[in-house]
Amino acid sequence: MTLLLAFDILLSGVRLSLICAVIGLGCAFFLITVILRSSPGNERMRQISGAIQEGAKAYLNRQVMTISMIAVVIFLLLFFFKDHPTAFGFLLGAFCSLAAGYIGMRIAVLANARVTQAATEARTRALRVAFNGGAVTGLLVVGLALLAVGIFYHFARDMVGPDMAVRSLVGLALGASLISVFARLGGGIYTKAADVGADLVGKIEAGLEEDDPRNPATIADNVGDNVGDCAGMAADVFETYAVSLIGAILVGVLTAANAPAAIVYPFVLGGISVLGAICGILFVNFGSGKPASVLMGAVGMSALVSAILFWPATHQLFPNGVEIAGKMRSPTDLYYASLIGLIMTGVVVVITNYYTSMRYRPVQKIARASETGHATNIIAGLAVGQHATALPVGFIGIAILLSYNFAGLYGIAVAVMSMLSMAGIIISLDAFGPITDNAGGIAVMSNLGKEVRAATDELDAVGNTMKAVTKGYAIASAGLAALVLFGSYVEELKAHIGQTFNFQFSLTEPKVIIGLFIGGLLPFIFTAFSMDAVGKAAGAVVREVRRQLQAHPGILRGEETPEYGRCVDIVTKAALREMIVPALLPLAFVILVAVIPQLGPVVLGGVLVGTIVTGLFVAIAMTSSGGAWDNAKKFIEEGNYGGKGSPAHAAAVTGDTVGDPYKDTAGPAINPMIKVVNIVAILIIPIFF
């Protein structure tokens, strides 16, 4: 009787969340038709947008090719050395992660010119078109993740039984994570190499404005916004979402045995939040006000709807509470854990906004420091990034403490999943950034009127803040998700070794300290390699732009059209070549530690935690510095400290350029990296230990 009831809950819960996922995907496709119905503007605008589309498609196709080859190798390794369900899970995870990035980016490049066109009509319309473009990606990411995990789990359970099904989900997580490391790195290197290359020769040497059509790298620059901020971010958050969901299921299985509701609960949180995200999207499409407040209102609306719906859902699933780690937890305990995730989203957004928005002290301090030159701008920016780590990490600590008190490791997993359930609306905001950025570029390149540019500039500024804010969210959630994975690593290790398990991951054990050192090292050299990669790829762009300007002097006079395609081609090849080494670094670290007999499982445990700890700090510091430098430059461009063209502005441009690889390549690539490390560790337990 109880078993039947339990099975019923299981089915209806998962079914409910899959229905929500399908509703979300339906909304996404409806939004696509809405976007496609709006006018893509005049011929010149369509031309430029077409060039960006072509470049983006060309890059992503190549990226898919490169990553597919690596994915096939790993698939075969898993197929022959691990087990078939894990291998197929890997394939599915990799496919969905790529698909989320791919489709999201396709929509973004279709939306950009339409936003410019809408800006010629009304600002509110432009805001809505841009936001809807982003919302497609947001809904796609969460819908795809829920469907992929849900359906795969269903089939796998029928075919290999529930235990094996849960374990093979780790394969799906690996597929999503690994692809997302590549997408983040490849896209990040592409976007910043193109940006730095376009700026160094175009702006500084030839004295051109941003987005001047005479700059041979300008199309590559606009393509970069899409492949980096849009496709990269979508793959990244898809991965965090899927991994959090899978991590929560794993922890549910391992710590709340005999309680199927604990496995279903993460699904339900995800499903409900799709409805929350849709309410947020409606809020933007029917609300009015300043762009920034409308967007923040949408986030608040989503969180509120989710918070309200979580209450009955939690009580429905756990009418009598549930026993976790030997202690009974009431449904209210679990509900509170889920609230912590929602609150954390808000807290991280507010904190990141403080450190990167030009309305507050940190950014203004950098702007003021620019008056005394390049060096003081850099020092101030680096200091702001380091200061910015304090509050997020403090709140993460509090969140861990509280959610652990509510329901042990499972409580942390629930909080993480609920934080990630906000991904639908948060990605909508993030993808809004590259779309408005492109829209501004198209307005400049097609010589549209001043008021249109003012409109796109306003949206672009909002988009910049949104990009910075969502990065904070992506990192904080990635850190928490990785902690859940580390918990799973230990539980898996226990389950694998069985009764003879007597590992102490104690700080008094030198092996743990050594592990912490090795793991702590990873984010430092991972980001160092990433920055080197940007430097090398940017060098290739610089050489090509210089060559074109020298060989065709007509370009600068506006008489010849530059060969945009060659720049796109060069940066594509360079980015894909340069992403390989840093992307394989975390894999190599974990496998080496596992293989060397003097190290082994205890050192590996230290490695996982060490990577999370320093990774969190390095990622927050880098993305915050980058965002703050960017806006300090904008603050000066608004006329402060001498405005555009002043020495302070030159110093601020230096800071912005340093910040580019910080905030768009190295920093955000840490998110998937710390999870790859943890997932690979879980996967190799039965192989090496």
Add this chain to the structure above:
Amino acid sequence: MTLLLAFDILLSGVRLSLICAVIGLGCAFFLITVILRSSPGNERMRQISGAIQEGAKAYLNRQVMTISMIAVVIFLLLFFFKDHPTAFGFLLGAFCSLAAGYIGMRIAVLANARVTQAATEARTRALRVAFNGGAVTGLLVVGLALLAVGIFYHFARDMVGPDMAVRSLVGLALGASLISVFARLGGGIYTKAADVGADLVGKIEAGLEEDDPRNPATIADNVGDNVGDCAGMAADVFETYAVSLIGAILVGVLTAANAPAAIVYPFVLGGISVLGAICGILFVNFGSGKPASVLMGAVGMSALVSAILFWPATHQLFPNGVEIAGKMRSPTDLYYASLIGLIMTGVVVVITNYYTSMRYRPVQKIARASETGHATNIIAGLAVGQHATALPVGFIGIAILLSYNFAGLYGIAVAVMSMLSMAGIIISLDAFGPITDNAGGIAVMSNLGKEVRAATDELDAVGNTMKAVTKGYAIASAGLAALVLFGSYVEELKAHIGQTFNFQFSLTEPKVIIGLFIGGLLPFIFTAFSMDAVGKAAGAVVREVRRQLQAHPGILRGEETPEYGRCVDIVTKAALREMIVPALLPLAFVILVAVIPQLGPVVLGGVLVGTIVTGLFVAIAMTSSGGAWDNAKKFIEEGNYGGKGSPAHAAAVTGDTVGDPYKDTAGPAINPMIKVVNIVAILIIPIFF
């Protein structure tokens, strides 16, 4: 009988090392007379040197006043809330740390003009005078540390018994560490505020050369070299030395009970190495060759002498081995552990040299990146700093693994102590840096001939490399020493709580993770505050220099003498004011964690390790980036990539300026900070837990 024999060993071992310490101090005083006998140059040189001496004395007197007030408060707190021996230990440690810095710096400012004068005669003579000036500090530091710890232990044992005597040594460690945080920070802020201030207005705005006497901040700049690099470094390494010695004694007592030889062994290692250092000093004074090779030869000579003498000493002390942590260890095991410390010194020196010397790829890469502007110079420098963390941390891991295998935690303590025993010769090299730097300044300011400047420039370049290399040594040894302290924290906690002790510092415990996060945060915000402090103090200098140049236009025409004293005065006040907040930060962190009931001893354990892990990375990255930027600038000034005055050079100057607070303020101040955190934790165990 055995007890009598044991007591005999104890006495003779400690006596031997105290005799060595006295020999070392005797040599130091002999060297002082040698230096004072050499000519201080012509009147102009004596004038300039006098101004530097006066400024340095004025700063140090004020610093002593400020720090003394804080020290008195802490002394009273310890006296009334802890116990009297600990309070007096604190006072002694604080006094010796200050004295080491003070005397060392006094000698350095007496030596500078004498080096310039010697350079007019023969390069070898100049090298020897400068090195002997540094050697005084080196011998003082190790001699004072051995005497202070040895004599205090002797008296305290007679008065309060052996157990309490060992415990009150922690007070001595706290005194040394806390004072050293202040000295490092105060000196670091002073030197870089004066440097940045002098450069920003003097070099960039008024177009003056380095050390131009028309620059009102030039004397302050030269004073800064002494108070930062010389006094700060001496206090820092004195502290690491004393703390390692005390840590090793503590670990000896706690893990090798009933083996008095284990307590004496660290003393003996320290004493023997004084003889090694003296051999190294003789090598420089009687050897010949290129400056860099002579100095490196001296290090090799010291290490060799120590390695040879350690062998009989170890066998004499442990004829039948010793039982540590329940396992018998042979004298050869302990000898190997001591060798690891010597080898680590060499390894760290070689690695740091690779990343910061202009003869190798990393620095040349930064120089090449300067061609494309300020931003690429900065990105390349930051990346080099991060890459530079890999090898030192890897070798630290290997050293921990090996020495732990030889003799448990005591083996690590022995390795650390043996690494620190090299401090005598290593500080000689380090203090060589500011002396040659000043000597060059005096040569420029007194308009000496070209060949004299060439000689002082050559020594200055060697001094720069030595400064960078010794920073790597200081950090690596500080990290290892802090790990030993963490081990003592756990053992103390066990001893304090007794049989009910059941704390697990396991990574699976959320409290440990939270502790790692809080501790990991500390180096990030500590360095952020330090860099802010440099910025604020530099701003004060900039304003003063601008004011003088405007009010007295005759200064730039060389008709009026600038008011050097006002600049010295302003930067003195600013540095002492700005050092307070960052210096008290680690204390506040530890006490808060201990006081908040939800956190407590387990979280605190995580905090200690977290601080060590991220502290090590941040410190290595910062000092390596700084050293590399500095030498990239010098590499360009040698005529590469356009040489002095080229755009590449302007970019390299930016990098050098960013690197200044990195390598001379924030980075090195982490060394004493991570130890303060650990020592305070040990001290407050009986108060809060």
